[in-house]
Amino acid sequence: MSESSKPVTIEYTPNSETRNEKKSSYVKDSSSRVMYIAQDHGLDALLQKETPQKNALERALVRERKRREQRQKNLEQILKLAFKSCNDETAGEPDQDWLYRFFDMAQEVHNPSMQRLWAQVFKREVTNPGSTSMKALKVLHDMSPKEAQILQRAASLACSFGHDNSRKLLVGMRAQGSIFQFGKRTITSNINLGSFQLPYSSLLVLFELGLMHGTELESGEIEVNSALPLNYQGKDLSLQVLGKGVRLLYYRFSPTGNELCKLLGNKPNSQYYDQMVATLGQRFSIQTEASTTIHHTV
Numbered sequence: 001m002s003e004s005s006k007p008v009t010i011e012y013t014p015n016s017e018t019r020n021e022k023k024s025s026y027v028k029d030s031s032s033r034v035m036y037i038a039q040d041h042g043l044d045a046l047l048q049k050e051t052p053q054k055n056a057l058e059r060a061l062v063r064e065r066k067r068r069e070q071r072q073k074n075l076e077q078i079l080k081l082a083f084k085s086c087n088d089e090t091a092g093e094p095d096q097d098w099l100y101r102f103f104d105m106a107q108e109v110h111n112p113s114m115q116r117l118w119a120q121v122f123k124r125e126v127t128n129p130g131s132t133s134m135k136a137l138k139v140l141h142d143m144s145p146k147e148a149q150i151l152q153r154a155a156s157l158a159c160s161f162g163h164d165n166s167r168k169l170l171v172g173m174r175a176q177g178s179i180f181q182f183g184k185r186t187i188t189s190n191i192n193l194g195s196f197q198l199p200y201s202s203l204l205v206l207f208e209l210g211l212m213h214g215t216e217l218e219s220g221e222i223e224v225n226s227a228l229p230l231n232y233q234g235k236d237l238s239l240q241v242l243g244k245g246v247r248l249l250y251y252r253f254s255p256t257g258n259e260l261c262k263l264l265g266n267k268p269n270s271q272y273y274d275q276m277v278a279t280l281g282q283r284f285s286i287q288t289e290a291s292t293t294i295h296h297t298v
Contacts, residue, residue, distance in 0.1 A: 007265030010148045011113045071107035081119035092129040105141040136259040155261040161230040168250040176245030211257035219248040233268035239284040
């Protein structure tokens with residue numbers, strides 16, 4: 001299954017070098033930067049002191065040829081990465097319209113990390129045709145490496161619970177206080193996502209991209225008589241609530257967000273897992289798949 005494959009890591013460094021840009025190209029003033037970009041893309045004819053030897057059409061053809069070469073290289077690299085990730089899984093026949101749309105979009109992907117993600121999309125479609133929608137391709141095409149990295153961070157904190165396999169971002173829980181806690185009928189315990197490089201500003205990016213629903217949700221009251229299954233990044237937990245009136249607080253990924261999270265694979269954040277277990281342990285007896293019980297009643 002694709003979810004068990006090696007997770008994709010999105011790397012983004014704002015001032016890092018691109019593959020075609022050497023350190024010597026770095027300049028401080030804006031005019032030199034504009035000149036460099038224009039030269040690199042074949043658009044510097046009117047910035048030179050001498051009259052261009054080629055006319056505008058000839059210059060356009062040179063630039064278009066260079067761009068086509070780069071697009072071809074991008075697709076070849078993505079297909080190479082997809083091929084290398086294959087393990088002789090059973091293959092299907094991707095839809096031809098999907099393939100054409102994929103190639104049209106993927107040819108514009110230059111970032112190496114994003115190319116690895118597109119390679120994963122392609123492999124997943126070969127092994128499981130219809131797994132990645134056209135809408136997910138469009139969102140991925142419009143996504144910057146920085147936005148993809150934000151999604152990756154959110155995906156590494158995602159879990160599912162109950163009998164709903166859709167991914168959720170657990171941010172805390174709400175419970176009824178005891179009769180001895182006057183004036184504090186409801187107690188809310190929160191998990192600070194900012195501690196895991198996912199501040200609210202990052203959630204806003206995911207809301208805007210349509211990858212996560214923008215409203216914090218509250219589960220129904222957790223049943224006392226039955227255990228609640230929770231899966232975090234492939235690790236199964238069983239939660240037995242210790243009293244009535246406990247509800248979980250979370251954000252839900254959209255269907256498109258779920259698709260892209262699956263492509264990124266499981267990449268657990270151990271610090272978040274520890275804090276999640278500690279928070280849930282205040283109101284639940286937690287049993288892991290290894291049959292150990294975690295119990296932090298307060």
